[in-house]
Amino acid sequence: MRPLVATVDLAAICHNYALAKRCAPGRRAFAVVKADAYGHGAAAVVAALRDVADGFAVCSVEEARVVREQAPEARLLLLEGCFDAEDYAAAMEMGLDISVQGAEQARRLLDCAPTRPLNVWLKLDSGMHRLGFEPAELQHWAEVLRAAPQVAEVNLMSHLACADEHMHQLTDRQLESCLGMQEFVFDQRSFANSAAVLTLAPAHTDWLRPGIMLYGASPFAERSAAELGLRPVMTLTAEVIALHDVPVGDSVGYGATWVAQRPSRIGTVSCGYADGYPRHAPSGTCVVVRGQRVPLAGRVSMDMLAVDLTDLPDAAIGDSVELWGAQMPVDEVAQASGTIGYELLTKVTQRVPRKYLS
Ligand SMILES: Cc1ncc(COP(=O)(O)O)c(C=O)c1O
Structure with missing residues (x-):
């Protein structure tokens, strides 16, 4: 047999997840296991984490199915939301949390038969300009979706573009934009990737979304994983x-x-x-x-x-x-x-x- 193997230390992943939780006491955390758990094998990683993780996050319905097999009850967030009607049907069948990142996605959700109301995470474009609503548009859709039979919780999420760079101006602007949404009552809020989990307490709202740190790598160019207390996986x-x-x-x-x-x-x-x-x-x-x-x-x-x-x-x-x-x-x-x-x-x-x- 060709001598090449990727050995994955599942205890190290559990250690790193626990470290993420310790950074933000009292908060819950979606373990981000998209892209086959960053190449480590989603089924095995989810099985290792299912008794400790508050939830999981993936990129697609196909990835969600792998997680669901291992963790039938866990909260499971679809980070980019649904791409078509079949995705919405699958999300309802699996009871997913879904991101809704634009008006088109929101309208498609309203077109679906409400077989099971979903927890929705409205994505705010706080400055990365990749996905998400402008603040006023988000408020509008929050009100519409709050009244929709397809929707259970109405939550707020956003993604930080530069949290890995010390004191980056854009991070301040993004946080301001996120925290500016306070007057509308969301059920839950989520802003923090690994870099923010590790260094940006104001971004620690109800749910964290650590990815790379779980796998024992550093989100920062200047700080090593070992310095951060992460164990290589x-x-x-x-x-x-x-x-x-x-x-x-x-x-x-x-x-x-x-x-x-x-x-x-x-x-x-x-x-x-x-x-x-x-x-x-x-x-x-x-x-x-x-x-x-x-x-x-x-x-x-x-x-x-x-x-x-x-x-x-x-x-x-x-x-x-x-x-x-x-x-x-x-x-x-x-x-x-x-x-x-x-x-x-x-x-x-x-x-x-x-x-x-x-
Ligand atoms: C929306 C979203 N949240 C969280 C994460 C996790 O980020 P990280 O691996 O930097 O912790 C990602 C990863 O790309 C993401 O796209």
Whole structure:
């Protein structure tokens, strides 16, 4: 069997969820498990969290079905709402909480047979300009939906664009806009993603929506997950499958971009971009072999990558290689590759088996 596995520490996810709750005592939290729980496997993650999480949040009805199988009673929020009449029927059948992000979605809801009234989360466009109503339009729809037989709770939600950046002006403006909606009585309010859960108490309203922090990665460029008290969840582990002595002046890999400056020992590792390791990780990005960081040498291939093991003379074929995990934070690999931990975690491909530790 090809030696590559993503090991998922479910106890670490529970630890991270508990940490999110401790940041905002008395608040409830939707564990955000969209995109297959950020690549970790939604069924297993929901099963691990179902006795502790107040609810879950997903992106689509299809994702909601996976969660419902594991947590039949949990509150389950559809973050982008329903896309068509079938989605509304499914939402009513599953008893979902739904976001309503625009007039078109609200009208479609009113066209549905009210088989089961839904908890609605009206989305305020507080400044991100991605989804949501303007304040006056939101008030109008809140009143209309309050009277509709398809609707149970009328709630307010909004999403922060820059909560991961210290004291960003837009965050102040967004919060002002959210808190400006106070005069209309909403049943529940929800504004906080992971960054806001961790650092922005004014955004801690009734329900939090932590995502990335549950998976032990940091939402901040400047603060590591370890500093925040988060435990890493996924360890991506491959093996050294070949060793080559490369003389000075010879190159390694596609494009011959890495050239040996000294007699070098190169290890070939069983993980490539078709597994989700970023092709843009430059030479020098580290992996961990025998507890020691060693640098990538040359371009990442589809199924393999190469590392410079010259400073690790005992390294051997069969040695385990941590691409990311406790010793090599996914956020560091992401930063080296010009992206964020979110992208790397959600892009670990289906061909990488997930192994769960409880
Ligand atoms: C509407 C909404 N809420 C919450 C989250 C969770 O955000 P984070 O993973 O930064 O905690 C997301 C993620 O993209 C989102 O789109």
